[in-house]
Amino acid sequence: MNPNKAKWLNFFVCIAASVVIIGALFKLQHWRGADIALILGLSVEALIFFVYAFVPDSSAQHAPAEVAYEVTRQFQDWTRCCRKQTSLRPTCNA
DSSP, X not given: OOHHHXXXXXXXXXXXXXXXXXXXXXXXXXXXXXXXXXXXXXXXXXXXXXXXXXXXXXXXXXXXXXXXXXXXXXXXXXXXXXHHOOSSSOOXXX
């Protein structure tokens, strides 16, 4: 994504989140305008998340399945090593 577009998208996310937080504060304090602030803030948030669904993720280097496989493999190696240890504290770095 273009860094300039990412900057503006992040800006709108922050503005909408702040409106939601202010609306929640108004709602908790039973002040007037809470309903409007929550409706506007959550609507803008929903619209932004809808837009985010179509933004390509350029920072992802690995597919989620590859990451899950690697984490599972490392965990299995670690547990296999820990079973071989006799002390309570595993020291294996396999």
